[in-house]
Amino acid sequence: MSSHREAPEISKDPVADNTDVYAFVSPDRPDTVTLIANYIPLQKPDGGPNFYEFGDDVLYEIHVSNRGDARADVTYQFRFHTLIRNPNTFLYNTGPITSITDKAWNRPQFYSVTRVDRSGSSRTLASGLTVPPVNIGPRSTPDYASRYTSAAVHDLGGGRRVFAGQRAEGFFVDLGSIFDLGTLRPFQHLHLIPSADAVGVNGTQGLNVHTIALQVPITDLTRDGRRPSDVMSARSVIGAWASASRQRTKVHDSQTGRWSGHGPFQQVSRLGNPLFNEVIVPMSRKDRWNSVDPDDDKAFANCVLHPELAGLLPVLYPGVFPNLAGYKKPRADLAAVLLTGIPSGVVPGFQNFTGTVQADMLRLNVAVPPTDPAKANPLGLIGGDAAGFPNGRRVFDDVVTVELRAVAGATIPLVDKTFTPDAAAAAVQDGTSNTNAPYLSTFPYLGTPAGGFQTTPGTPAT
């Protein structure tokens, strides 16, 4: 979760595994949009000596559609290149890494950013950009928060900036309970296999991810190159998603002991809305879903209209969701949120409809001004905060609770006034909050990655 190890094939390829996507109007620079794509899930901070890094053989991309057909109008490509400074040591660093350009860092990474438009023409925005080292510990990467992050925010000109490197996981979820037959610890006395209620356990606590964050003027992303102000205009809505691709085949070279790629890139991971492939798409089709583009998602629409999880909740929590159990109509509310965007007339004064093409994209109405983070509601739109999920997604949005409540029926009345949600639909949650590093108030917004030395391993329990 939200897309960590969500499909059989990509779970074996973490370097290309897209875990979360965020898209929001930057609260501290409201004339810009911040796009964040995370990869490499569930990083244990002390996982050395070969610490986590981007794949030189992976094509990472962030896509934006602005014409209503769910095809990419703007794509940002990120390609990485790793150097080995000293080939005669096993050390990641041959001394303290005092800056992101310190020669004591034995395995630095660099990257390029290329912008590709709908016609396929591309322009390299920058190359040779430095990735910061991972957070190893106070001797190797001292004063991590102040020493590396701002130095790794690169100016691309024109108000654009980029960051690529390790960050603290920003997504929180009770991994241990949710995959144990859908247990929600705060309500587990109501579970089919009951036990005493408990507080949620954040399964991503203390773990890191690798982040690609891009902040660009809104005018770079809208179809007419303008900054819209009319929330109800179709031109105010963009759709965003991220992907990772690998070359079609690779051959192992016994002389070097390494793989070499051959052929064009083929998409192996994709993510727009959190949890889409994770809990909507059945296991037998997840790998296929990862390999196709959003404009092919009509083939998966039935999974949204008749979600398996909505059928499981009344079974796992007997008597708690009687109204949901009796609701047999296609879930037009989920289709609106996940596949088309919310049309006008559903939520007063708001829409993020991108047209009738059914596609999993994170839809952001850029005319909605950002909410002051101190006053923002992590429940986003269902919490009365139109600047949050599913209008894009901010780093602190509690998407697990939002989607649990939506699947449980809380959003059905938006499209079907005859339905009365079960009382539990408005209360259901996994009981977690972000117990990782605090978010930053400025770009790249995700917190300082947990250090290997500083992190205490979990306690074995049976």
Next chain:
Amino acid sequence: MNKPSRRGFLAAAGAGAAAVGAASVAPKAAAAARPDAGQPAVPRSGHTEPLVAYVRDAHTGEVAVLVGEQEVVVHDHDLAARIARVARSLPAS
């Protein structure tokens, strides 16, 4: 290229402490000083690099040739048949 040594570690640690202030006041300068990064491999002209030929279907002669970051699909019965003959010559596994 750094050669690891106790002296080197300790010297670097001292230098690190001194460099904190410099890094914090001039992050953009550090960012602007982009080092000698290599760029992703791109196909070289002439395609002299190793390539992969994938016989999709020997009966139709469909062969995909993967080179660099490109792919070309050819329909060549003779080529597919010759590769298939090589495959058939291998001992059964």
